[in-house]
Amino acid sequence: MTSSELQSLYQEIILDHQKHPHGFGLVDGAAASSHQLNPTCGDEITLELHVEPGTDVVSAVHWTGHGCAISQASASLFTEMAAGHSLSELDERIGAFREVMRSRGTIEADEDLLGDAAVLSGVSKYIARVKCAMLAWVAAEHAIAQVRAA
Amino acid sequence: MLVVTTDAVTAAVAAPSTLTPAEIANIRADFPILSESVNGHPLVYLDSGATSQRPRSVLDAERDFSEHHNSAVHRGAHTLAALATERFEDARSSVARFVGADENEIVWTSNATEAINLVAYAMGNASLGRGAPASDRFRLGEGDEIVVTVREHHANLIPWQELAARTGATLRFIPVDDDGELRMSEAAAIIGPRTRVLAFTHVSNVLGTISPVAELVALAKAVGALVVLDACQSVPHLAVDVRALDVDFAVFSGHKMLGPTGIGVLYGRSELLDALPPFLTGGSMITTVTMDRAEYLPAPQRFEAGTQRVSQVVALAAAVDYLTAVGMDRIARHETELGARLVAGLAGMPGIRLLGTSEGRIGLASVDVKGVHSHDVGQFLDDRGIAVRVGHHCAQPLHRRLGVTSSTRASTYLYTTADEVDEFLAGLAEVRTFFGVTS
Numbered sequence A: 001m002t003s004s005e006l007q008s009l010y011q012e013i014i015l016d017h018q019k020h021p022h023g024f025g026l027v028d029g030a031a032a033s034s035h036q037l038n039p040t041c042g043d044e045i046t047l048e049l050h051v052e053p054g055t056d057v058v059s060a061v062h063w064t065g066h067g068c069a070i071s072q073a074s075a076s077l078f079t080e081m082a083a084g085h086s087l088s089e090l091d092e093r094i095g096a097f098r099e100v101m102r103s104r105g106t107i108e109a110d111e112d113l114l115g116d117a118a119v120l121s122g123v124s125k126y127i128a129r130v131k132c133a134m135l136a137w138v139a140a141e142h143a144i145a146q147v148r149a150a
Numbered sequence B: 001m002l003v004v005t006t007d008a009v010t011a012a013v014a015a016p017s018t019l020t021p022a023e024i025a026n027i028r029a030d031f032p033i034l035s036e037s038v039n040g041h042p043l044v045y046l047d048s049g050a051t052s053q054r055p056r057s058v059l060d061a062e063r064d065f066s067e068h069h070n071s072a073v074h075r076g077a078h079t080l081a082a083l084a085t086e087r088f089e090d091a092r093s094s095v096a097r098f099v100g101a102d103e104n105e106i107v108w109t110s111n112a113t114e115a116i117n118l119v120a121y122a123m124g125n126a127s128l129g130r131g132a133p134a135s136d137r138f139r140l141g142e143g144d145e146i147v148v149t150v151r152e153h154h155a156n157l158i159p160w161q162e163l164a165a166r167t168g169a170t171l172r173f174i175p176v177d178d179d180g181e182l183r184m185s186e187a188a189a190i191i192g193p194r195t196r197v198l199a200f201t202h203v204s205n206v207l208g209t210i211s212p213v214a215e216l217v218a219l220a221k222a223v224g225a226l227v228v229l230d231a232c233q234s235v236p237h238l239a240v241d242v243r244a245l246d247v248d249f250a251v252f253s254g255h256k257m258l259g260p261t262g263i264g265v266l267y268g269r270s271e272l273l274d275a276l277p278p279f280l281t282g283g284s285m286i287t288t289v290t291m292d293r294a295e296y297l298p299a300p301q302r303f304e305a306g307t308q309r310v311s312q313v314v315a316l317a318a319a320v321d322y323l324t325a326v327g328m329d330r331i332a333r334h335e336t337e338l339g340a341r342l343v344a345g346l347a348g349m350p351g352i353r354l355l356g357t358s359e360g361r362i363g364l365a366s367v368d369v370k371g372v373h374s375h376d377v378g379q380f381l382d383d384r385g386i387a388v389r390v391g392h393h394c395a396q397p398l399h400r401r402l403g404v405t406s407s408t409r410a411s412t413y414l415y416t417t418a419d420e421v422d423e424f425l426a427g428l429a430e431v432r433t434f435f436g437v438t439s
Helices: A004-009 A012-019 A069-082 A087-101 A111-125 A127-149 B006-014 B021-029 B056-068 B079-098 B112-127 B134-138 B158-167 B184-190 B213-222 B270-275 B310-326 B328-346 B374-382 B396-401 B418-434
Strands: A032-038 A043-051 A058-066 B106-109 B145-149 B170-174 B195-201 B226-230 B249-253 B264-268 B286-289 B294-296 B352-355 B364-369 B389-391 B407-411
Touching (some): A004 A111, A043 A069, A043 A127, A069 A127, A069 B374, A127 B374, B056 B310, B079 B106, B112 B134, B112 B158, B112 B226, B112 B249, B112 B264, B134 B270, B170 B184, B184 B213, B195 B213, B264 B270, B310 B328, B328 B352, B328 B364, B364 B418, B374 B418
Parallel strands (some): B145 B170
Antiparallel strands (some): B286 B294, B389 B407
C-alpha cells in the first residue's frame, strides 16, 4: 500500500541515521554555535562547529535538538559529511545541497560532493519537508559566518 | 392507534437523529473538492478543524454576488450599492440568528484572531481613557487580572499577553491536568475580585473536548469579570446559542464552518459593544469628522472601518444556510459518533497516546505516536490521500504541559464518513511498523 515515493523519502539509511544520529550531544570547545527553529512545527536544533586550532578546517560537528526523521537524519548526515572539510568547502556543499532541495525533484545530489547526504535528494519532491532537511544546514551556515566573524 | 407520550417527545427532542449514509453521500456530492484524488488515492479530508471545505452553494453565492450585486456597501445611492448593502446586512441577520444573537451584536472581522485582537485592543484604548466615561468598565491597570487557560490557541493567548503588557494588568492561567482538562478547583481560586476578563476556548482545538462553560461563566459573573469565548471549534460543530451560554463576547471563523477565508465574526452583547471604543479607525465608522476629532457610529459599524469583505460575508451567509438546512443538532450528533469512533479505534493501539480522554468531545482527536514525529506520521498518511494536521496546532503551552512537542490531529465534519475515520485508524496502526519502531 505504501508508495515507492514514500519508500524513497524514508530510505533505510535515513531511518538509521535518525535512530543512531552522528554527533548528537554538545561537547565543550566549539568555535561557533547556532540555534535554529522551524516555527511551523516547533522542530529545533543547536549545532556547533569545532575547528582545528590555527586552521579553518572543521574537526567535528556536534548538535542537539528534536524533530522529524528528515530533520534528525539530515543533521546526522551533515555531521558525518562535514568533518575534515574547510569552511569554504562546506560553503560549497551547503550551496549544492540547497540547490538540490529547491529543485522539486529535478536535481539529483552529487554523491562525490555530499556523501551519504545525497540520499536526501528525494525530500525535494515534498515542498513542505524541504525546511526539515535544511534546518541543520542553515544552522551550519550561520555557525560558519560566526567563525569567520570571530 | 399510535400513542406518543410526553417522555417520547422529550427524548426525540433531546436526541436528534444522526445523518444517514445516504444523506452523507448527498452532502458529499455538494462539495466538489471531496471528489479529488491525492497521491493516487481518493482524498480523505480529516483537517476540517484547520479549515473546512465549501459546498457549491457557498461558491455560487460568492460568484453570484460578484456577477450581479458587487458594489460598495453603506455608501452610494445607486441600485447596486443598495442591493449589496441589503445582502451584506441580511447576512449579518443570518449569522446572528445562527448563534442566537441580535444583528447589531455581530461584527465582521477578517478572522477570529482579529476578532480577539479587536476586543483586546479596544480594551487597551479604553485603558488609555478613550471612550470614557462609557468605556470605564473596560479599563485595565496594575492590580487587574486577565485569566486564560493553558489550553488556549495562541490566538486566545497572545492578544491577552500583549494587553497585559500594555496596561500593567497581570495575566493568569487556569492549569490543566495530565489529560488536558481544566482544573476547575483551581479555576475557582484564580478567578477572584481582581479578575476583569476571563478568556477561554469553548472546544479545545487540540483535544476536541468541550469546556465547562456554565461553571466558568458562573465564576466570572460572580466577580463581575467579562467573559470572552473562543468559539472557533464549537460554532461549526455544535448548536451554539451565545445568549444561553451567557458570554459577553464570542469569536468564530467563517472558513471553519463551510465559508470562505477572510471572514471572521465577533459577537458582543450590545450594551458592551456600544460602550467599547473602536480598534481600527477610518472610513465608514464615523458620524461627524473635523480636522481634530471624530464621532463614531454605534456598533457594529463602529468596528467596521474601511471597505468590507462583502463577497465573503455573503458566502458565509450561504454557509450558515447550508448548515441550518442540515441541522446543527444532527451535525453534532453525527460528529459525536465519529469522535467516539476515533476514541474507540485508538484505544489499545500500541504506542498511540490519545491527548485528552474526557467525555464530551466533537469529532476531533489528537495523538502522540511513540517514536515517530508527527510530521512523519502526517507524511505517511498523506501518501494514502489522508489529510491530517501535524505540529503544535498553535497551542505550544498545552503540548508542553502534556509532555509532547507536537501531535497528529484528525478532525471531522458533516461530510466525513465512518469509513474515512476507519482509514485513518488503519493507517495509524501501521505507521510505527513503517518507521521501524518496535519498543
